[in-house]
Amino acid sequence: xxxxxxxxxxxxxxxxxxxxxxxxxxxxxxxxxxxxxxxxxxxxxxxxxxxxxxxxxxxxxxxxxxxxxxxxxxxxxxxxxxxxxxxxxxxxxxxxxxxxxxxxxxxxxxxxxxxxxxxxxxxxxxxxxxxxxxxxxxxxxxxxxxxxxxxxxxxxxxxxxxxxxxxxxxxxxxxxxxxxxxxxxxxxxxxxxxxxxxxxxxxxxxxxxxxxxxxxxxxxxxxxxxxxxxxxxxxxxxxxxxxxxxxxxxxxxxxxxxxxxxxxxxxxxxxxxxxxxxxxxxxxxxxxxxxxxxxxxxxxxxxxxxxxxxxxxxxxxxxxxxxxxxxxxxxxxxxxxxxxxxxxxxxxxxxxxxxxxxxxxxxxxxxxxxxxxxxxxxxxxxxxxxxxxxxx
Amino acid sequence: xxxxxxxxxxxxxxxxxxxxxxxxxxxxxxxxxxxxxxxxxxxxxxxxxxxxxxxxxxxxxxxxxxxxxxxxxxxxxxxxxxxxxxxxxxxxxxxxxxxxxxxxxxxxxxxxxxxxxxxxxxxxxxxxxxxxxxxxxxxxxxxxxxxx
Numbered sequence: 001x002x003x004x005x006x007x008x009x010x011x012x013x014x015x016x017x018x019x020x021x022x023x024x025x026x027x028x029x030x031x032x033x034x035x036x037x038x039x040x041x042x043x044x045x046x047x048x049x050x051x052x053x054x055x056x057x058x059x060x061x062x063x064x065x066x067x068x069x070x071x072x073x074x075x076x077x078x079x080x081x082x083x084x085x086x087x088x089x090x091x092x093x094x095x096x097x098x099x100x101x102x103x104x105x106x107x108x109x110x111x112x113x114x115x116x117x118x119x120x121x122x123x124x125x126x127x128x129x130x131x132x133x134x135x136x137x138x139x140x141x142x143x144x145x146x147x148x149x150x151x152x153x154x155x156x157x158x159x160x161x162x163x164x165x166x167x168x169x170x171x172x173x174x175x176x177x178x179x180x181x182x183x184x185x186x187x188x189x190x191x192x193x194x195x196x197x198x199x200x201x202x203x204x205x206x207x208x209x210x211x212x213x214x215x216x217x218x219x220x221x222x223x224x225x226x227x228x229x230x231x232x233x234x235x236x237x238x239x240x241x242x243x244x245x246x247x248x249x250x251x252x253x254x255x256x257x258x259x260x261x262x263x264x265x266x267x268x269x270x271x272x273x274x275x276x277x278x279x280x281x282x283x284x285x286x287x288x289x290x291x292x293x294x295x296x297x298x299x300x301x302x303x304x305x306x307x308x309x310x311x312x313x314x315x316x317x318x319x320x321x322x323x324x325x326x327x328x329x330x331x332x333x334x335x336x337x338x339x340x341x342x343x344x345x346x347x348x349x350x351x352x353x354x355x356x357x358x359x360x361x362x363x364x365x366x367x368x369x370x371x372x373x374x375x376x377x378x379x380x381x382x383x384x385x386x387x388x389x390x391x392x
Numbered sequence: 393x394x395x396x397x398x399x400x401x402x403x404x405x406x407x408x409x410x411x412x413x414x415x416x417x418x419x420x421x422x423x424x425x426x427x428x429x430x431x432x433x434x435x436x437x438x439x440x441x442x443x444x445x446x447x448x449x450x451x452x453x454x455x456x457x458x459x460x461x462x463x464x465x466x467x468x469x470x471x472x473x474x475x476x477x478x479x480x481x482x483x484x485x486x487x488x489x490x491x492x493x494x495x496x497x498x499x500x501x502x503x504x505x506x507x508x509x510x511x512x513x514x515x516x517x518x519x520x521x522x523x524x525x526x527x528x529x530x531x532x533x534x535x536x537x538x539x540x
Contacts, residue, residue: 026496028490028491030491058491060490060491060493062493062496064454064496067447067448067451067452067453067454068447068448068451072493072494073493074491074493091493092492092493094493096493096494096495098447098448101446101447101448102446102448103433103437103440103446104436104437104440106440106445106446106447108494110493110494114493115492115493115494117492117494123488123491123492123494124487124488124491124492127487127491127492129487130484130487130488130491158494160440160445162436162437162440167436167440211476212435212439212475212476212477213439213443213477213481253477253478253480253481254478255478258480294480297463348461348462348463
C-alpha cells in the first residue's frame with residue numbers, strides 16, 4: 001500500500017515537472033513501465049507468465065552550494081519482479097567536492113552514498129533510457145547481485161587528465177552496502193532466514209580513451225567480503241565469503257556503430273553455510289560482445305552474445321551437479337544469452353525499447369544458492385521485454 | 393597495379409569523408425562570456441568542457457555550458473566538426489552524469505537568439521552559434537588546430 005502511494009506520488013510529480021534550473025538547484029527524473037515474459041523460468045516471476053513487473057521511476061535533486069562543492073541525491077522506485085527487491089530506496093546521496101580543476105585535469109572527491117561508476121553500465125543500470133537493453137547482460141550485471149553492485153556508502157574519488165593522445169580516467173571507491181532480508185533471500189534461497197551482510201567493497205578502475213574518445217578501454221578490480229549470520233530455525237550455518245573480480249572493457253564509437261565488451265574472471269570463496277567445515281573456492285568467467293547500429297536518428301538496433309560459466313574448471317556444470325547428488329542439473333552451471341533488440345527514440349524525452357533473448361543454461365537466476373527446480377526444468381528458455389520510458 | 397589500389401583507397405577515404413561532412417559548409421563559432429580570460433581552446437579542452445569533465449575556468453568561476461537540443465543541426469555540426477564526437481556520445485555521457493549524481497548536463501536553449509542572450513548574461517558561460525550578427529558583450533573563441 002505504502003509503496004503504491006509512493007509510486008503514484010512519484011508518477012504525478014514527474015509528469016507535472018519540467019527540468020528546474022533555479023540558478024543553483026536542478027531537478028530531473030525518469031519513469032518507465034514495461035511488460036516482459038520469461039517462459040519456463042522464474043527470472044521475472046515464479047510461473048513464467050507475462051508480467052508488468054518492469055517499472056523504474058526516479059527523481060533527483062542537485063544543489064551547487066559553492067563553485068567547487070555540490071550535493072546531489074536521487075530516490076527511486078523499482079519493480080523487476082523476481083530479479084531484485086521491489087520498493088523505494090535512496091539511490092545516491094552525496095557531497096561532491098572538486099578538489100582541483102584546470103583545463104586539462106580534474107580531481108573530485110565524493111562522500112556519502114555513491115553509485116558504482118566502475119563498469120560500462122553500472123552507474124545507471126536502473127535508468128531505462130541510458131541502458132542499451134532492458135535486461136543487461138547477466139554475466140556482468142547479475143540482477144540478484146544488483147543491490148550490492150549498484151553503489152555503496154563510503155568514499156569515492158575520480159581523476160581525469162588529458163594526455164597528448166587521449167584521456168586518462170582513474171576511479172577509486174571504498175564503502176559498504178546494507179543488504180536487506182529480502183535481498184538475502186534472492187541471493188540464497190526462499191527458505192533462508194539468516195542475513196547476508198557486506199563488510200566492505202573496494203573498487204578501482206583505470207580507463208583510457210584514445211583521441212576524441214572513439215576508442216576506449218579499461219581495467220577494473222573489485223574486492224569484497226561478506227558474511228552470513230544464520231537464524232536459529234534453519235539448517236544453514238554461519239559463513240564468510242570473499243568475492244573478487246578482474247574485468248576488462250572496450251568501447252568503440254563510430255558514426256553508425258557502437259561496439260562494447262566486458263570480460264571478467266570472478267573468484268568466489270565461501271567458508272561455512274552448508275556445514276561449519278564446508279569450503280568452496282571457485283573462479284567463474286564471463287563476457288559479452290555487443291554491437292549497436294544507429295539506423296537513423298530514431299532507430300537503434302542491438303545484437304549481443306553474453307556468456308557466463310560459474311566455474312572455469314567445470315564449464316558444463318557436470319561436477320557441480322554431481323556434488324549435489326544430481327539434485328541440481330548441470331545447466332545451472334552456465335548461461336549463454338543471445339539477444340536482439342530495438343530502441344525507438346520518439347523524441348528528446350520519450351523512448352520505446354524492445355528485445356528478445358534466447359538463453360541456454362540457468363546460472364544467473366535467483367535464488368542463486370538454492371535454485372527453483374520446478375519452473376526451471378529445461379536448459380533452454382526464452383524471454384522478451386518491451387518498455388516505454390520518459391525522462392526530463 | 394599497386395598504385396591503382398592506392399588510388400582507390402585514397403578515393404574511398406575521401407569520398408567517405410565528404411559523405412559524412414557534406415552537410416556542413418562552415419564551422420560553428422564558439423562564444424564565451426567576457427569573464428572568461430582565454431582566447432584559445434584546443435579541441436580536447438572543448439571536449440572536456442562539453443562532456444562536463446571540467447567545471448571551472450578558474451577558482452570561483454564555474455563553467456556554464458549552453459547547447460542546442462541533440463537533434464538540432466547546429467548541434468550536430470558543432471559535435472562532428474569542432475568537438476569531433478558523435479552527438480549520441482554526448483547524450484550518453486550527460487545521461488550517465490545526471491542520473492548517477494556526478495554532474496549536471498548543459499542547459500538546453502531553443503534558438504540562436506536565446507543562446508547569445510544566455511551567454512551574454514551568464515558569467516563563465518560558453519556556447520556556440522552558426523552566425524553572429526552582433527558580438528557585443530561576447531568573446532569569440534579561436535579553436536586550436538591540434539590537441540597539444
